[in-house]
Amino acid sequence: MRKKLAAGNWKMNGTAAALEEVTALAGAHPRPVADILICPPATLIDRMATVAKGTAIALGGQDCHAAHTGAHTGDIAAHMLADAGATHVILGHSERRTDHGETDADVRAKTLAALDAGLVAVVCVGETEGQRDAGETLNVIGTQLAGSLPDEGVTGATVVVAYEPVWAIGTGRVPTIEQIAEVHDFMRAELAKRFGDVAEGIRLLYGGSVKPANAAEIFATSNVDGALVGGASLKAVDFSAIISALEVA
Template structure:
């Protein structure tokens, strides 16, 4: 059985005072059935990891393709690990768009993350134009294959499907559309890595997940949890999503 995962991406939000929300989340949900992961800005990884040790996993939001070197402003996977991180988000649509990240770059980052003993949370998702053109599965299939390194397992890889047009917009795909993509990803992973190993890789849905729609999303085929954006910044909102996942 795959343990459910509630992951929060704080994006470019949060200062030291924001850690009060983490304390409130832990207090309200001391023993969740699901695994909980929060990915704050790099400036907070160490502090959050120290605060949440043994209770909430902490991750970075990106890492460089290289293990070290002359890359001013970047952060290495080993640095995240040293700060207390266990995961790192890679290939988020905002990174792909704002920093021109390609599938090959994401794949290289995922391989470097694995070498540093970080779980790679690899993001895939189609734009509204690609959805309207009927090419969603083609786009997802290409991103999934090209962004995921060989040797992916349930222990070192999580896949997050985030339709670009649903992120932060309040719009969500229909449950049928979510199921179609998640079932497709499971099938594609099975064809590449074998059904047994693919069955251990958790598939998250992300894109305007909120307390009001979480329960029905988590009941959808092959949805093993969520990658949550804005709602993860507040303990009450993220806690409600976590509670819905625990009940799924």
């Protein structure tokens, strides 16, 4: 059985003062049923690792470069994230794809780098509002999955896939339960076609305006193994409520 995962993406938010939220979250979930992951800005990973030491909270980066080292000003290599205390890294988030023009091939290269560094790759896919309205959702998701995941090294222990419809991120809009189930069932089937029995162990997360108020219903949906949470993960009280909903789903 796949263990549930609650992942928080802090995006470009958080300074040293926010570390107290990690302490509060750890205190609220000393022995969680679900896995808990926080992906803070890179500036906080090392300090957060110290705060989270001995707790059930794992840490991740929000991106990495495909190269191991080199003249890439402002970028961070996967092994550097691991050295700072990260065990995971988010890759292919829609904001990276949109703001930085990342392609599926870029995401695949970064995924390979993450796996080589021993990090769990949280690979994101999702359609825009225009693609959803045009009935292209499953084609878009299928193409992104095919292009973003490498052929080798993908297992339930090394890769997590997160479905985040672009039009639901930070907007307050949430797909219907039927729409979420359709995409997650589709992803499971596509992964099974490509990776065989291994696909059954790959966790599928939903992300996009997940709140304490809607978490329980989303987590009870077919093939939803957890959530990739944005703004609601910044405060321990909000993220804790989502984690609690996940644990009883």
